[in-house]
Amino acid sequence: MKQAKVRLYVEHALGEGQTVPLTRDQAHYLFGVMRLGPEAELLLFNGRNGEWLATVAEAGKRGGCLLCHRQTRPLQCPPDLWLLFAPIRKARTDFMVEKAAEMGVARILPVKSAHTNAERIRRDRLQAHAIEAAEQCGGTFVPPVGELRPLERVLAEWPEDRLIMFCDETLAGARAGLGAAVRGKGGQGGKWAILIGPEGGFSPAERARLHALPFACPVSLGPRILRADTAAVAAMTLWQSTLGDW
Amino acid sequence: MKQAKVRLYVEHALGEGQTVPLTRDQAHYLFGVMRLGPEAELLLFNGRNGEWLATVAEAGKRGGCLLCHRQTRPLQCPPDLWLLFAPIRKARTDFMVEKAAEMGVARILPVKSAHTNAERIRRDRLQAHAIEAAEQCGGTFVPPVGELRPLERVLAEWPEDRLIMFCDETLAGARAGLGAAVRGKGGQGGKWAILIGPEGGFSPAERARLHALPFACPVSLGPRILRADTAAVAAMTLWQSTLGDW
The missing domain is CATH 3.40.1280.10 (SPOUT methyltransferase, trefoil knot domain)
Structure with missing residues (x-):
């Protein structure tokens, strides 16, 4: 169902103060399709470190960088x-x-x-x-x-x-x-x-x-x-x- | 999962010896797409009279006719x-x-x-x-x-x-x-x-x-x-x- 913020899966490790570089496709999606600007908030997860609130630190046509602030949800593993x-x-x-x-x-x-x-x-x-x-x-x-x-x-x-x-x-x-x-x-x-x-x-x-x-x-x-x-x-x-x- | 015979939904009543006229779309599907010829067997149901074995009695480009032989399955209604x-x-x-x-x-x-x-x-x-x-x-x-x-x-x-x-x-x-x-x-x-x-x-x-x-x-x-x-x-x-x- 609808999420208020953009949620993005990344490969990179997530943690407080961590910077997360973006691939070309991710930059296109966030800045071209979803129109996020500098300082915009989004949610990140990588399947290992839970969900994190991040902001756009650098937005470019072919790349960019996000900054991780705080964990919004812990990792929730499914049953085995x-x-x-x-x-x-x-x-x-x-x-x-x-x-x-x-x-x-x-x-x-x-x-x-x-x-x-x-x-x-x-x-x-x-x-x-x-x-x-x-x-x-x-x-x-x-x-x-x-x-x-x-x-x-x-x-x-x-x-x-x-x-x-x-x-x-x-x-x-x-x-x-x-x-x-x-x-x-x-x-x-x-x-x-x-x-x-x-x-x-x-x-x-x-x-x-x-x-x-x-x-x-x-x-x-x-x-x-x-x-x-x-x-x-x-x-x-x-x-x-x-x-x-x- | 796979059915051996073509199964077709029709609006017409089904019963022993009943002839069932075909619409143009049904004729196209049976004779053009599924390539059924005269005497070919298929299964019919209409949501009311169960499932019936039928054969092609008349095959045309814009219509045709099927002949109902015997009931193969009774009507099985779902729960309410x-x-x-x-x-x-x-x-x-x-x-x-x-x-x-x-x-x-x-x-x-x-x-x-x-x-x-x-x-x-x-x-x-x-x-x-x-x-x-x-x-x-x-x-x-x-x-x-x-x-x-x-x-x-x-x-x-x-x-x-x-x-x-x-x-x-x-x-x-x-x-x-x-x-x-x-x-x-x-x-x-x-x-x-x-x-x-x-x-x-x-x-x-x-x-x-x-x-x-x-x-x-x-x-x-x-x-x-x-x-x-x-x-x-x-x-x-x-x-x-x-x-x-x-």
């Missing part, structure tokens, strides 16, 4: 939840990354499953979407977006102390709410990941493998077929309201 | 849940309507609140999005989309037996989960609506009025600020998993 998803059409993949950053996940990991059409992703563009979501929604943390990796390899190297909430659209609703899955695995408060399949779902071999994994919890998302991006938001909501910080 | 939302930017409004149709609501009602920028909506375009979501996600029901009406008037004429789940981003998380709200109001199994405010939230006067309504349940969606479209999907997930048919 990862989102694994199979990339789908561009707009819907962008959307999933944006929503994951908004709703509070710690890492975003694109995976290539049997029915995934995408051969590659633009990791830098997806990361920019996560940053923009944090800028607009008042976040102080930005989940890192990983490279696209085969689901099979990701599962082969999986850390066994991290449970996977695996959304299986073939499950009957009554059989597998998240509450039941959690009681079965005793996973409250622990490390988790949500795994969302591609359009077309998981292959039978993938589904069988996932069901056999000791750290995987199959969960139903109701009697209707949901698009992958809808399923991602619904799964994050269920997890956050059952096990997370909502 | 309405979604009220303040229209925001076009893409995000489209998205909310699509998600509402996917996730299962009975009616979609755009409302104009104090901070709503939109003066009008394209009702027909939003309705087309709801239809497309049902076509793609295997739905047999299509929620009707209402005209944009002032929130104040909608609340003045509100049916008192329908509870409103009202997402208040100023609430502390611990104070108002949906479970607590439901126990307080005794609303399980009843008629409900979800109300989502615009970017910028409700005005103080609107918030005070909503809190004073006996049929309104304020609910928190966690410690992060969510965009309106994210809040809509999260609220529908919470409702469906707590009170609905998930």
Whole structure:
């Protein structure tokens, strides 16, 4: 929702009296698009040092400099939840990354499953979407977006102390709410990941493998077929309201 | 997720042996875009008579005719849940309507609140999005989309037996989960609506009025600020998993 001041993500360290140099793109955005002048106030965050009030110290066409004054919000880290998803059409993949950053996940990991059409992703563009979501929604943390990796390899190297909430659209609703899955695995408060399949779902071999994994919890998302991006938001909501910080 | 056969929404009644005439746009889609020929099979639904297997009886450039054979799925109505939302930017409004149709609501009602920028909506375009979501996600029901009406008037004429789940981003998380709200109001199994405010939230006067309504349940969606479209999907997930048919 609307922020009174411009919020900008920067790579630079933030602290009292710290000067923060601007890239050409940042200078264009602040001085060309948002029309900030000398002494104008804005909010900065870098995903590590919380949110800081800063002012424009130097404004140029190709660069500039900001001055950090005081911390306005401490760093607020999300729960230890990862989102694994199979990339789908561009707009819907962008959307999933944006929503994951908004709703509070710690890492975003694109995976290539049997029915995934995408051969590659633009990791830098997806990361920019996560940053923009944090800028607009008042976040102080930005989940890192990983490279696209085969689901099979990701599962082969999986850390066994991290449970996977695996959304299986073939499950009957009554059989597998998240509450039941959690009681079965005793996973409250622990490390988790949500795994969302591609359009077309998981292959039978993938589904069988996932069901056999000791750290995987199959969960139903109701009697209707949901698009992958809808399923991602619904799964994050269920997890956050059952096990997370909502 | 992927459907093997083309699914088409039609206005016409469906039943055994029923012939279904096609509009010019439908003929173009089926014969020009999807390349269906005579005798090709497809699935039809109209939001009232369930889903039916049909074949192409007559294929032309500007029209054609389908023949209905047998019902493949009965009509599955969603729970008696309405979604009220303040229209925001076009893409995000489209998205909310699509998600509402996917996730299962009975009616979609755009409302104009104090901070709503939109003066009008394209009702027909939003309705087309709801239809497309049902076509793609295997739905047999299509929620009707209402005209944009002032929130104040909608609340003045509100049916008192329908509870409103009202997402208040100023609430502390611990104070108002949906479970607590439901126990307080005794609303399980009843008629409900979800109300989502615009970017910028409700005005103080609107918030005070909503809190004073006996049929309104304020609910928190966690410690992060969510965009309106994210809040809509999260609220529908919470409702469906707590009170609905998930």
